[in-house]
Amino acid sequence: MGFFSFLVPFVVLRLVLSRTTFAVVDSIRPSESMRDNTSLVSIEGSFELGFFSPGTSKNRYLGIWYKKIPVQTVIWVANRCEPINVSSGSLTINSTGNLVLSGQNKKVVWSTSSLKQARQPLVQLLDNGNLVLRDEKDENTENYLWESFNDPTDTIMPGMKFGWDLRSGLTRRLSTWKSFNDPCNGNFSFRIEFDERHHTYPELIIRKGSAKFHRLGPWNGISFSGIPYLMPNPVFDYRFVYNDDEVYYIYNLKNPVISRVVMHQTTTVLDRMVWMETKKIWEPFHTSIAVAVCDEYGYCGANSKCDIRTNPICHCLLGFEPKIKQNWNEMYWSEGCVRKSPLSCSDKEKDEFTRFSGLKVPDTQYTWVNKSMNLEECRAKCLSNCSCMAYTNLDISEKGSGCVVWFGDLFDIQGFQSGGQDLYIRMPASEIAPKLNYEKARTYLKVKVERAVMIIAILVGLAGGIILVSFYILTRRYFYGTSNFSKRYKSQDEELELPLFNLHTISTATNNFSENNKLGEGGFGPVYKGMLEGGQEIAVKRLSMCSVQGANEFKNEIKLIAKLQHRNLVKIFGYCIHREEKLLIYEYMSNKSLDYFIFDERQDKLLEWSTRFRIVCGIAKGLLYLHHDSRLRIVHRDLKASNVLLDEHMNPKISDFGLARTFGGDQIEGNTNKVVGTYGYMAPEYAFNGLFSIKSDVFSFGILMLEIVSGKKSRHIYDENNGLNLTGLAWTLMKEGKAFELIDDCLLRDPHESMEEALRCIHIGLLCVQRKPIDRPNMSSVILMLSGEKVLPRPKPPAYFTNTDLWEDHSPYATPLSCNTSITTVEAR
Structure with a gap:
């Protein structure tokens, strides 16, 4: 007995040392196995193969991850859908030379299936992250019988x-x-x-x-x-x-x-x-x-082009018209377009081809490919088949080569500002400009030349005067633009009451609108950081020439924000209008926008509850000022996380007033035929019927508050079985007495008092997103509720409870077809 007592510690020590040695090797052979508490490590230590439990799961999986990176990053999983419930996993090589993963009671949960059996099988983890099965006697070490690179996750x-x-x-x-x-x-x-x-x-x-x-x-x-x-x-x-x-x-x-x-x-x-x-x-x-929107497959339907730079974003191709015109008028495009005139497909009146440039070519499901044809041969091939609708080069590098032809409808075409590809689309002769005969052509050209000479003479006569006037205007604008930006330019539009900057000043401040100065891009265009000569940091919103915000919206934003003075509203320093260029110059906000923090798994940890609650209260105060305390009663109409900017002290400031509307006197409600804003934040009465009021802003605020508390986006589905979105999830959890489960995980470390405030915010948020506007509180009541000075009533069911709830209690014709959604959001100002 004494001998065995003396021997046991040495046996245990030997086993531990053996296991430690085994854990650093990169391969296993038929006589060996790898168990749950061991692993393989590639020869240079770049990757590790072992068992792990993802996230909060207790299930065990066999996977590969980076060995030297402190954040476990899994690149491959063997038993993706067959977890091992306990730490009983074992990886071995079986009698046929295949790799086998076994779980409890030696049940096989995953295996390889190499058709060729190795004489001396070896499983090895390589330094590129590839797990391979090979024959150790094969001189070609890259002759793999199986490899994880062929079965990616x-x-x-x-x-x-x-x-x-x-x-x-x-x-x-x-x-x-x-x-x-x-x-x-x-x-x-x-x-x-x-x-x-x-x-x-x-x-x-x-x-x-x-x-x-x-x-x-x-x-x-x-x-x-x-x-x-x-x-x-x-x-x-x-x-x-x-x-x-x-x-x-x-x-x-x-x-x-x-x-x-x-x-x-x-x-x-x-x-x-x-x-x-x-x-x-x-x-x-x-x-x-x-x-993004235009990237969604077939967003505009057949025979159309989606281009995010245009308004509307969907257009029928040349020679085509909407299949159902009424739907297109209501901005519902999915049924696509049809030809205006049928193809002739005859020798007497031949079809022609029109070139379209800068495209993502159509879906290639119904195509024919030839790698040796040139473009002219490709054209002839397409023209010879009445079902062929378009053609292009297979390879556009250098001079272009190969041939691709499309049959049937052209689906999922997208336009790009740069890059893209040429596509030659078949057109009936009636859609091509008529060919003039020689005599008509000569007469036509003679008339055109005579008119051109007359126009040139007139233009030459006016040129001197125009140049002098232009020089005077440019000199005057340059003087005012480069002077102190607080001096007001006495232009024709006195009502704007803001300084006018010239384009040269703003271009210099932003380093000619350099990409390095770009802060982000919203639905109305990109935003750049700049610095004026005096050292003043600014943010410049450069209205896209194809933006949905036109001149009226631009002037609307200038006039509105120029008259607003509140610590929770972004300040505007001036504007610039130069030909097609329209620029707004704002104060620079160093901490970007709210969505940059709350929807990012890394950044949201920087927003502790006290900061989030201060942001909630600041937004509420800014809205109260817009609704009740400013010179004009203003409805923002596009309140969302990306339109709340944060200064250096994380104080919130509401921005983007391009869609805002003003009310006069005692007016409390308005109506519009053009519904604009962002899905997920729009009140139902506005989305479906175009009715907007201060209560539609309250609805957006309620959504935003739930997002701030939870760190979740409003439009995502969080319960696939019941189709619950954020409001539905919040409502369900509150009814079940589990509202605390909605709170962002990174806030759970905060003290009990903070949790009470967070739960109160969830309750208030649900009051703000009730279906009927009359049931929602106004912003003065919201601020009292946030301060704890007002008893919270029981909320009624929210709007948009689930995805299907979006359409409940509404006419099938009252769908939000005319809504212009914001496609991207500005990350910073």
């Missing part, structure tokens, strides 16, 4: 082929995690799609379930048609391979940086993330792909 790693191996039929695709706590396949997937048998054009597709959600387009020799901004850069290089054996995208890093492409489960974007060692965080690179 939600991440594309450097050196990984993303796409098809046509010889084996293997396809590599991504799918999102179901949630932060569950790596099982989520609702979104990403793949290269094409049909080899029918010679279709391969392209990148994001699907939501089985439906197409976003199409990044086919490879055109330079980039993917739908992402023209994918350009050479100092971080990575890339290529697309399309031959008889393989179709895939691959990238490699140029510099010693850590980078990956990941598909997120909540934001439905593809992000290229780069590890910032100094900050110890992952940050998105500029080639990240976010899905």
Whole structure:
């Protein structure tokens, strides 16, 4: 007995040392196994294979993550949808040479299926993050029988082929995690799609379930048609391979940086993330792909173009007209367009082709591809088939080569400001400008020349006078623009009561509107940081020439904000109008906008409850001033997180008054045929019937308050079984006595008194988002409620309780078809 007592400690020590030694190796063989409390580490220590539990889950999964990064970042999961409930996982090589993952009671939860059996199988974790199965006796160490790179989860790693191996039929695709706590396949997937048998054009597709959600387009020799901004850069290089054996995208890093492409489960974007060692965080690179309105698949329907720069954003292609004109008048575009005149498809009256430039080419589901044809041969090929609707080059690099032709309707076309691709669309002869015969042409040109000579003579006569007048005006504007900005310019529009800056002054202040000075971009255009000669920091809103905010809205914002003086409203210093340019000059807000903090998993931790509550109260005071205390009663109509800016002390200031409306006297309600604003924040009576009032602002404030408390966006679904959005979730939790579960997790460390304030804010928020305007409190009552000086009544059910609730109690014709939604939001001023 004494001998065994003496021996046991040495046996235990030997086992511990053995396990420690095993944990740093990079491979296992048939006689070995890897259990839950051990791991494999790549030879240079870059990656680790082991068991982990994601988020707050207690389930165990086998995965690979970065070894040297303090934030555990998982790049691959074996048993995505087959979790192991207890720490009983074991990874081994079975008798057929395959890798097997077993759980409790040795139940197999995942395995590989290599058709070729190795003489001496070896499983190894490589330093690029690839887990491989190979034959140790094979001299070619890269002859893999199986590899994790061929079965990705939600991440594309450097050196990984993303796409098809046509010889084996293997396809590599991504799918999102179901949630932060569950790596099982989520609702979104990403793949290269094409049909080899029918010679279709391969392209990148994001699907939501089985439906197409976003199409990044086919490879055109330079980039993917739908992402023209994918350009050479100092971080990575890339290529697309399309031959008889393989179709895939691959990238490699140029510099010693850590980078990956990941598909997120909540934001439905593809992000290229780069590890910032100094900050110890992952940050998105500029080639990240976010899905905006025009990126939604088929947003404008067939035979149309979506262009975010125009208003409206959907247009029928030349030669086409809306299929249902009434729907297009109401800005409901999904049914698309049809031809005005039928194609002739005859030798007597031949069809022609019109070139459209700067496009994402249409969906390639019904295409034909030839790699050797030139563009003229491609045209002839399309013209010879009555079903062919359009054609273009397969490869637009250098002189262009190859041929792609489209059959049937043209679907999911998008216009770009730069980049994009040419597309030649078939038109009937009747839609092409008529050809003049020789005599008519000569007479036509003679008349045109005579008129041109006469016009030139008149213009020459006026030129001197115009130049003198222009010189005088420019000199006068330059003098006033470069002087102290507090001096008012006595222009024709005296009512604006603000200094007029000249374009040169603002261009100099913003370094010619440099991208480095760009703070963000909203629905009305980009915003730039600038500095005037005296050192005054400013924010310049440069109204997009294609913005939905026209001259009237621009002047409306100037006139309104010039008359407003309140600590919780953003200050305006002046404006500039130069030809098509329209600029607003604001005070610079160093802490960007509220949404930059509350909707970011890293930044929201910087907003403790006391700061959030101060922001809530500040917004409420700003609204009270607009509704009751200013010289004019003002309804903002677009109150949202991105329109609340934060100064250096995190004090909130309401901005963007381009959509605001004023009331006179005792008027409390207005009506409009043009509903503008942002879905998720609009009161139901405004969204459906165009009725706006101070109570519609109260509704927006209630939504915003719930977002501030919860850190959640109003339009997302938070209970898929019941379809509950943020208001529905808040209402349900309050009824169940669990309102505290809505509070942002990063606030739970705050003291009990703070939690009471947060619960009070949830209650007030639900009072503000009640369906009927008469039930909602006004802002003076809200401020009393926030201070605790007023008893809180029981709220009635909120509007927009679920997605389907959006349409309850409304006529089927009273849909918000005319609503102009804000597409992007300004991050800072």
